[in-house]
Amino acid sequence: MTVRKNQAALTAEEKRRFVAALIELKRSGRYDTFVTTHNEFIMSDTDFGDRVGHRSPSFLPWHRRFLLEFEQALQSVDSSVTLPYWDWTADRTARSSLWAADFLGGTGRSRDNRVMDGPFAAGSGNWPIRVRVDGRGYLRRSLGANGGLTLPTRAEVDSVLAMPTYDTAPWNSSSDGFRNHLEGWRGVNLHNRVHVWVGGQMATGTSPNDPVFWLHHAFVDKLWAEWQALHPDSPYLPQGGTRNVVDLHDTMRPWNDVTPADMLDHTAFYTFDTAA
Amino acid sequence: MSSMSRRSALGATVGVFGGLALAGAAHASADRARDGRQDHLAHAGHDAMPESFDEVYQGRRIQGRPAQSGGHGGGSAHGGHHPAGYQVHVDGRELHVMRNADGTWISVVNHYETFANPRAVARAAVVELQGSALAPFPA
Numbered sequence: 001m002t003v004r005k006n007q008a009a010l011t012a013e014e015k016r017r018f019v020a021a022l023i024e025l026k027r028s029g030r031y032d033t034f035v036t037t038h039n040e041f042i043m044s045d046t047d048f049g050d051r052v053g054h055r056s057p058s059f060l061p062w063h064r065r066f067l068l069e070f071e072q073a074l075q076s077v078d079s080s081v082t083l084p085y086w087d088w089t090a091d092r093t094a095r096s097s098l099w100a101a102d103f104l105g106g107t108g109r110s111r112d113n114r115v116m117d118g119p120f121a122a123g124s125g126n127w128p129i130r131v132r133v134d135g136r137g138y139l140r141r142s143l144g145a146n147g148g149l150t151l152p153t154r155a156e157v158d159s160v161l162a163m164p165t166y167d168t169a170p171w172n173s174s175s176d177g178f179r180n181h182l183e184g185w186r187g188v189n190l191h192n193r194v195h196v197w198v199g200g201q202m203a204t205g206t207s208p209n210d211p212v213f214w215l216h217h218a219f220v221d222k223l224w225a226e227w228q229a230l231h232p233d234s235p236y237l238p239q240g241g242t243r244n245v246v247d248l249h250d251t252m253r254p255w256n257d258v259t260p261a262d263m264l265d266h267t268a269f270y271t272f273d274t275a276a
Numbered sequence: 277m278s279s280m281s282r283r284s285a286l287g288a289t290v291g292v293f294g295g296l297a298l299a300g301a302a303h304a305s306a307d308r309a310r311d312g313r314q315d316h317l318a319h320a321g322h323d324a325m326p327e328s329f330d331e332v333y334q335g336r337r338i339q340g341r342p343a344q345s346g347g348h349g350g351g352s353a354h355g356g357h358h359p360a361g362y363q364v365h366v367d368g369r370e371l372h373v374m375r376n377a378d379g380t381w382i383s384v385v386n387h388y389e390t391f392a393n394p395r396a397v398a399r400a401a402v403v404e405l406q407g408s409a410l411a412p413f414p415a
Contacts, residue, residue, distance in 0.1 A: 042387055047377040055376075112406055133384050134408040146389075174377035184388070185376070195388035203404070205372075205384040 002071070002270035004222070007084035007098055007215055008091055009273065015103050018084065019119045021077040022211050023126045034070055035131040035208045037254060042205035047172040050244050052253050057167040057237060058246035059183050060224045061263035063217050065255060068269055070214060082270065085218035088194050089154040094143040104212055107143035113200050115139045120211060129201065129209050139210060140200030149197050156188040161227050166237045171245045177237075178227055182220065191220050225266050236260050325362055329395045336405075338398040340364045364398050369410035373397050385410075 010018070025031040041053030041062075053062045067083060074081045091098055099106045105118015115138070120127040122138035129137045144150070163178040173185035184192030194216050195202050201209040208214070228234075240247045248261050325342040332338075343361040364371040364383070372384040373394055380390035381397045385404045391397045401410075 039384070043372050043374075043384060046374060133411050134405055135411065136408050170377065172377050185390075192388040203386060203388060205387045207387070 002075075002082045003273055004082050004218055004270050005084050005273040007086050007103075008096070010084055010103075012102065014084075017078050018074075018081050019103070021074045021081045023119065024077045025073055026127060030073055032131050034066070034073075035206050038066070038208045039131065039133075039205040041253075047170075047174070048244075051172065052246055055173040055180075055183070055185060056245055057171055057179055058252055058260055059179060060221070061236075061260040062246075062252055064221050064224070064263045064266065065252065065258050067214060067217055067221060071270075083214050083218045085222050085272075086212065086215035087219055088151045088197075088216070089157055092151040098212070098215070099143065104215075105139075106141075107145070108139075108141045108200060112136075113140035113142045115141055115200075129206075131206050131209065132201070133204050133206055141202070141210065142199030144197055146196050146199055146203075149193065151197055152188065152190045152193060157190060157223065159188060160190060161223065161230055163227075164231050164234055166234055168237070171238065171242060178234075182223060182227075190223075191216075221266070222272055225272070228264070236264060326393050326395075329398075331395075333399050334402050335407075336402045337367050338364070338395070338402060340394040340398060362394055364394050364401075366398060366401055366405070366410055369412070371398065371401050371410060 005014075022031070038053070045051040045054040045056065047055055052058050053066075071081075071083045074083070086098055094107050098104055099118075101117040103118065105115050105120055107113075108115050115121045116123070118124075120139050122128075127139055129139060160178060160181040163181060165177040167179040168175045168177040173180065173183075175186070181187040182190050184190050195207055198210065198212060198216075201207060202213060202216075236248050238245060238247050240249070246252050246260060249259050251257060251259055326340070328339075328341040330337075330339045341363055343363045362373060362375065364373045374382050376382065376390060378390075380392065381394055382388075382390055383397045383401050385401045386397065389400075391400055
């Protein structure tokens with residue numbers, strides 16, 4: 001059974017295997033197909049048109065399915081590997097072990113934000129950035145450098161987890177409710193703010209170019225599970241007949257064979273190292 | 277949008293423009309940009325497209341204009357409330373931009389951070405690009 005662990009608790013061997021599996025997916029070309037898919041949805045999900053991956057109720061089940069597919073790809077390389085999560089309320093500085101040279105490497109240098117250490121630094125030769133929005137082919141980050149931005153606190157997370165309604169009309173970036181506050185278009189801003197805090201490719205539509213994308217979204221996914229545990233009687237919304245929006249039993253692109261209802265119970269696929 | 281979250285959003289906007297000001301943008305432009313955002317909030321539902329612009333910012337030519345028809349651009353490329361999009365170019369290359377329901381804007385290079393108007397999105401992209409050319413727009 002797959003157990004997703006806090007990245008801070010990984011052993012040196014677990015980190016080594018996770019990194020090696022990432023690099024093998026990159027080498028084989030499979031990694032970049034995930035970047036391409038994400039960017040296609042980023043550019044096509046709009047507030048007043050079809051929206052599936054982002055700015056909509058299916059943000060959470062879509063990313064759960066996306067991460068499952070990615071985790072399965074990692075496990076096809078090394079069956080012992082699972083996706084770790086980054087609790088950015090706890091590991092909130094660039095000095096976290098997450099950013100050490102034996103794991104994801106650190107922030108970028110000031111001149112061009114190029115990551116200079118760790119297995120994903122351009123100098124390693126392992127991590128060319130091919131699916132990109134500009135000419136730069138190297139991984140970039142500017143951890144915490146965007147206008148003194150700080151990562152969300154646990155109190156801010158708890159304020160969002162306390163919201164009893166999953167999502168509300170108009171089911172987009174202007175909605176009230178748990179989903180949009182977690183996504184961050186409204187209110188204290190959780191998920192979006194973390195992308196901006198990391199900077200570099202993580203702030204763009206090709207954010208999965210940075211391996212931290214998966215650890216960030218694994219924690220966002222865990223927060224969905226925590227919210228469900230806090231509000232067992234609150235359903236996924238909307239439940240049917242909503243234009244441009246994925247209802248509970250509608251299939252989601254690009255898979256077309258999976259619905260939000262199929263994604264509600266994460267324990268069918270994995271558990272967490274701590275109670276969700 | 278609650279008054280609390282609107283203040284938060286405007287605070288974030290001020291922060292963004294603070295960064296741009298350090299990078300050489302004029303405060304007056306930031307003030308105009310905030311005014312533009314207020315207009316969008318005040319006229320939610322009317323959704324008039326922002327005006328065109330054309331300037332050199334930090335050595336890069338940035339241009340914006342309402343799109344004549346369909347295609348990629350701000351608002352929705354799939355119909356809905358925004359039949360007409362908005363196109364932004366940096367040195368002649370198209371920057372994918374999108375309008376949010378509250379009238380703010382994002383681009384593909386600053387996708388998780390909202391800006392008051394397309395000009396602010398274009399300026400933020402210039403800062404982010406650090407002289408690099410935009411990649412050709414995906415087909």
